[in-house]
Amino acid sequence: MDEKVLVTGASGYIAMHIINILQSERYHVIATVGTPEDANKIAYSFEHYYPYAVLDVVVVEDVAAEDAFEEVFEQHPDIQHVIHTAPPALLGQGKTNEEAYLVPTREGTKNVLESIRKRGHNVKRVVVTSSFSALMDLDNAANPQCVITEKSWNPVTWEVAKDKESKAYAASKKIAEQLVWKFYEDNKDCVPYTLTTVNPPYVFGPHVFEWELGRAEWNTTALFIKKALEMSADEQGPFAKPRGICCDVRDAALLHILPLRNAALAGHRLFPVNGTGIKQNSYEDGKFNMQRIVDVLNARFPELQGKIPQGLPTENQQYMGQLTRYNNDNTCELTGMEFKSFETTVVDATRQIMRFQERHT
Helix, strand or coil, rough: CEECCCCCCCCCCHHHHHHHHHHHCCCCEEEEECCCHHHHHHHHEEEECCCCCEEEEEECCCCCCCCCCCHHHCCCCCCEEEEEECCCCCCHHHHHHHHHHHHHHHHHHHHHHHHHHCCCCCCCCCEEECCCHHCCCCHHCCCCCEEEECCCCCCCCCCHHHHCHHHHHHHHHHHHHHCCCHHHHHHCCCCCCCCCCEEEEEEEECCHHHHHHHHCCHHHHHHHHHHHCCCCCCCCCCCCCEEEEEEEEHHHHHHHHHHHHHHHCCEEEEECCCEEECCCCCCCCCEEHHHHHHHHHHHHCCCHCHHHHHHCCCCCHHCCCCCCCCCHHHHHHCCCCEECHHHHHHHHHHHHHHHHHHHHC
């Protein structure tokens, strides 16, 4: 396929799956990463996975730096699609919440959009990874009248959120996504592309390559499963926290690709949730806590019987009932997708983690 796609933040969990789909469909991918080490590893892995792959990996050390993406568009003026994925947070590096979350998220997004406006004259589609955090209303999560949909916006402001890490992350995601839509509205008469955002909640599932689990820091959801596997059999629970809404990483990645092929997805926010779809919406399957993970592991992995706890599955419903109510019918109807069940997602991720641990212990 001659179509050229720019994928930013290519070493990320979702981004690797996006590249995997694009390579399987023979798109020409330009992928940006933060270090030469990541560039070499990703290029080598995909070239061996797809011998016919057309993949150029480019180092962009600081996405928040002005003109960060200028050289990419200078070298590839024929880019037709841009998928801008979430930049990594810089927390733990002596940074404030603003430096860790708001600046890279907001400035990185703005820099991509400015480069497209100035140099991306052949760009047809832009897809941006946002987050469920931009949709949710944390203060009303337990309110039965509060139902989160694709039209929802998190009411939190930066002034309120800046001193609390969890709220700072959510506020930065909202601010960045609102910037995306405002930039598009302000410039839509002079830019040739359409815009779609993807708003995944907690993202579970296997990595594209097992070696990704060898990184110093695992992604948050892999750590949930790792913790479940490491708990002793006599721990009682209830394992109610952390808890939230979730989706499969492979579904989240596919939602980034569909707008390249389906013009009807332009102008929409897409919201993946486990267990939902056009044929059957299971508004409980997308909710999780540690007890649900333990339940799946005990049911599907006989070798773990007696090694991990049972918890208190009969008492879990009271905790699940406190979780955010959601409805992603619009996404399901627009895409025709049937999103993977929570059980399928956890089983696939667990098998990979167990294989990795067997080989590296």
